[in-house]
Amino acid sequence: MSKILGISAFYHDSAAAIIDNHDIIAAAQEERFTRVKHTSEFPIQSIQYCLEASGYTIDELDAVVFYDKPFLKFERLLETYYAYAPRGLVSFLKSMPIWLNEKLFLKKQILDGLKDVQSYDKKKLKLLFSEHHLSHAASAFYPSSFEESAILTIDGVGEWATASIGKGVGNKISILKEMHFPHSVGLLYSAFTYYLGFKVNSGEYKLMGLAPYGDPNSLQTKNYIKTIKTNLVDIKSDGSIWLNQKYFNYAVGLRMIHSNKWNELFGLQERTEEDELTQSHCNLALAIQLVTEEIVLLLGREAKRLTSSDNLVMAGGVALNCVANGKLQASGLFKSIFVQPASGDAGASLGAALAVNYGYFNNNRKVDSSSGSMKGAYLGPYYSEKEILQMNAAYKAVSIKIESDEGLTAICTQHLLENKVVGWFQGRMEFGPRALGNRSILAIANDADMQQKINLKIKYRESFRPFAPSVLKEDAKLLFELDSDSPYMLMVSSLKEVHRFSIPKESFSIPLKERMSIPRSKWSAVTHMDYSARVQTVTELENPLFYKLLKQVKMETGFGILVNTSFNVRGEPLVCSPVDAYSCFMNTEMDVLVINNYMYFKENQPDWQNNKKWKKQFKKD
Incomplete structure (x- = not known):
């Protein structure tokens, strides 16, 4: 039996989760306590809640796990800036001090943050780091009701990976295929979120909600789809994509896109939050939603081909696109699909703990074949x-x-x-x-x-x-x-x-x-x-x-x-x-x-x- 605390922090949607071998005891996002939506702060109150719910102290834990590997992220940042030099110099100069002062000393930040929760013996603490997409994969597979399944994770970017296909069997997860930055389904969708006047990392669900107001039979919608596929994204048969970086600026810039190029491409002006929504905006939202669904279906087909499994589990921010999930379900590719209810980075705190429980400590997995072990996702605090x-x-x-x-x-x-x-x-x-x-x-x-x-x-x-x-x-x-x-x-x-x-x-x-x-x-x-x-x-x-x-x-x-x-x-x-x-x-x-x-x-x-x-x-x- 292993008592493990998982943590996600310092990007968005900070959270903590605690498990006792196969039992998920508690999990919560820090935003719920601080009242700051999508907060990236170290999740002090979430950790306090998890420890109180479990009855454990930090010294009684077998491990504390962070949800990604910051040095791999730093490697990706340096290699990307080098590849695009001299483009991105301003962004480089702004981001490097942050990385050098904070991100590279992440271990110290975590240790100091835990001290703010309660005193503990630093010599006893086992601090581990899980890869980002492994955390997502573990958050989906281990709580599922499946003894074996295909695993599909899709998000913006972790360290290098932006999507992965894996297979879970028993207590083991194997990653079979990855797509790497800067080519990302999540970042493609976020770019349209930005262009249509919504906030990246929080407004993607608005874009999904706007899409059904688009006219699927209009020539404009069909032309938008053609424009996206011709100029922005090359979709391969296995669901992997290549994004034309001529139109994007997220790799080394301070904005998601080159707005002037997009304005010219779509014959629109980049929308601000205050601008009235027009039918053209609705049609463009529908166009990118349909393109995303096509990519997700292709990734699902590839996952089926690689694993031959009748089951699929999903996680990562794009797995919250419930319209694409519904299309995947309706396709009949898999008999059963489980999507982690906390698919974003918050849920990766739980996945990190589970990945270490089964991958590092090699504990046996107990499968709840009826409904899985997520307890209906009711894992937060109760009030008397x-x-x-x-x-x-x-x-x-x-x-x-x-x-x-x-x-x-x-x-x-x-x-x-x-x-x-x-x-x-x-x-x-x-x-x-x-x-x-x-x-x-x-x-x-x-x-x-x-x-x-x-x-x-x-x-x-x-x-x-x-x-x-x-x-x-x-x-x-x-x-x-x-x-x-x-x-x-x-x-x-x-x-x-x-x-x-x-x-x-x-x-x-x-x-x-x-x-x-x-x-x-x-x-x-x-x-x-x-x-x-x-x-x-x-x-x-x-x-x-x-x-x-x-x-x-x-x-x-x-x-x-x-x-x-x-x-x-x-x-x-x-x-x-x-x-x-x-x-x-x-x-x-x-x-x-x-x-x-x-x-x-x-x-x-x-x-x-x-x-x-x-x-x-x-x-x-």
Whole structure:
């Protein structure tokens, strides 16, 4: 048995995870504690939480593992600057002091950071480093329910690798093939994220959400795809790509792209965040989404060819592209696919710990053949009644306590049916970017105005952004073209044709804001423009209380389906504590808050109409 702490930090999405051999005890992102979204700071509070959850001290650990190898990254940086010299001199001069002062002394930073967590015996500490894509691969394979599988990791860049294909068997992972920097599917997608006015490393999901507003049959979309393939990316038959660095600047520059060249290429101006979205922007978003899906499918085919496995596991930032995942699932290449719910760098903290547990310590692997060992991704902190009452006292919050689960779900359902928006805070916080029913904002799915209401009045974000449905597992196949479970909201599936409303053929000529109001189905709030939805299937085993709530909704409406979006507002991370939840509740036009078995109604709260106290400016994301 090995007790191992995994850490990711110093780039984005810092996190910590702790395991005891095959048992994943706890994992959390640092942003949830510091309230700074995508923070890169050393995850002091996440580590403190993991140690408290496990009951171990640092001295009792068998190893502490960092999620990548900084010296290999430094090697890549130096070789890249050398290859492109004299281009990139300004970037080189800016980045070298940072690397020399911080990154090359990463071991000292980690040791010092651990001291800030608690005192420990430095002589006893075993500090190890895992390669970046091995960390991703381990995060996907070891928690899966598969004894063996193909492994596909795709992201921006680790040390050198930007994608890898491997095979996992028992407790062993073999990397069979890698794609190397500067050629990267993740960086290609991020370049379009940047060009269309969204933030790199956080706005990629906006680009994915914008794509369905593009017209797949328009000549412009088809020309954009042709332009991308002719000028920017050469796609090989095995899914590997070659990016024309004439158009990109991320390798040695301070920006993602050469904007003037892109403007000329696409006949557009680089969009800023404030610029209105046009149909051309939507068509370009669709074009790069379709190109990305093509690449992911080819990589999947190559993984199948190399491994002959019926199973596939995926991780890395691009594995959060649930539309591409859905296409891969629908292709039938693999009988079963598992995507790590924390596929980005946060999840690599868990992968680093698992890679060392099985690769370094050679521990036997115990496979949970039913649902894997991710525990529904509910790996974050839990808050007791004592902490809720402390919050109530501090804020003079007015609540009622509902003694039974049946009473709680019945009252909550009635408010949902009145088109109220409910903040739902239960149990342990989710690990990864998706709210899965423990830190969620919920609403009824058959209110045609609910999508825009939540976007504009609760989330304070762009009105085009779609919402996901949480659905009873037994109802999911009745509503969607879904032939497998989707517990982590990482597969997009189409609504069955029988439930679709016809959309006018000329809809793509209608302005974007007006088009969003066209009903696509009875559940318009969770049905995207192309009839797709990012489905979460809910079972009683994974989340019994959320399952009860959906069952109650089914009793009243015929189907167990709700809008489920993350419990946060624009620019802020998912809420972690009762204080975070109450603050978010009071700062938005949310109607009802549920924290464990306590219910809060907006109109009963003190100063609930005091704009100066509760209405704050939210950061852009």
